[in-house]
Amino acid sequence: MRIKNDLMLSPRRFLPSLSHLQAFEAAARSGSITLAARELNLTQSAVSRQIKALEEQLEVELFHRERQTIRLTTGGETYAREIRDALKRISTASLNLRANPLGGTLNLAILPTFGARWLAPRLPAFLQAHPGITLNLMTRLTVFDFRAEAMDAAIHHGRGEWQGARTQLLREEYVMPACSPTLKAQYNFQQPGDLRRAPLLHLTTRPDAWERWLARYGALSEHVQGMLFDQFATVAQVTRAGLGVALLPTFLIEEELASGQLVPAIDLPDKGVMKNAEAYYLAWPEERADHPPLIAFRDWLLRETADDLRAHGSPS
Incomplete structure (x- = not known):
């Protein structure tokens, strides 16, 4: 039902081909049809045709064309930024699937020092117990945004009150x-x-x-x-x-x-x-709550931190 609803909201004529989007994104980023063609290993005319086909499909002009140069329109600049993020997510999803065809991938955002000093030494035990799971780590100092990035979960420091996220206390500080x-x-x-x-x-x-x-x-x-x-x-x-x-x-x-x-x-x-008034939490978006690698990782984390939570119950 979810797929049908999404397709109703996004008619096929607003779903351009990947090759058209790649040609547009490369030209937008480089500011040159020539450089885009070189990057994509295509001819300049092929890149130009794909961009023109995209503009005709969307019924929007994406570039100002001035002699031998191109310049993004205001709408084209916004579209390029959003398309770039979407292509990156597609690429990341494809790499994850290739690395683990069974789909056992967990994309986790972590605080750099917590990750290096506490999590990293313990990860071999988790991976040994769960050989089918591929764990991808991304460091984040600022608060995560599950809406903007393809993350399944994050370990962060705070009060455990982040919009759009479910949380589990890991350890106090x-x-x-x-x-x-x-x-x-x-x-x-x-x-x-x-x-x-x-x-x-x-x-x-x-x-x-x-x-x-x-x-x-x-x-x-x-x-x-x-x-x-x-x-x-x-x-x-x-x-x-x-x-x-x-x-x-x-x-x-x-x-x-x-x-x-x-x-x-x-x-x-x-x-x-x-x-401290704040603590370390595991957070995840509601839609990933039933993701098997996340469930396995969350259960393992809770076992790893159980002793810490019991041992530090006295200071206040």
Whole structure:
């Protein structure tokens, strides 16, 4: 029924052939019939005929033709952008099918550091348990958009409230003020408020973390300033280098703490660990809820994170 309805809304005369769309997209992107012909391994006249056939089918002029040059019309520019996205999705779907003819492909958007430090070391176990599933990973720092990209699911950090998505809590986040041993010795922090004497490093995705931490420990929390970083990997690196004190997720700096590259910035009974207001979630669009590879991956993730959720139930 869904297919019939879609066809009724999109009559065949508005479904151009793929070869016509490829010729148009290549010419639009390169701004040249010659370059498009070279890219598609066709003659210039063949590309011109295909674009002309597309214009006749749509009854819309896509290019301004001026002597030996072409220039997109306003409508043609918008159409080219949308066609480019559609062709990319078709290509991605075809590659996925070729890689796994049984259709067991999961396209997953992940946060880069979470993916590299937590997920990647565990993936061999998942793939070994599910040999028929092909997992494609795409890093995303910003919030995903299931409507615009061909993604089956995403692992993201937030409050689990994203429009058009179902979510599952994976693990909560606990942060602690960490710094290099040299910087800790230099400032000799005794009280939580002493941390303000050192440069405080901030993540743009957690802009109020320092204010909340200072307020939690009874220290002055207004007008907190410091350097901003958009990626965890960068702020962790500069913290190790002694540039300042950063509030870092404890589970992502386990290696640095074990090796002594980073240390708790202040000697408090709880090491200054604070539960963040946001957490890590698996999110997926409603229409992919029954996708078998997603179900298998979600069940596996929940088993992997179950111990973390049980072990971190006390700090707040």
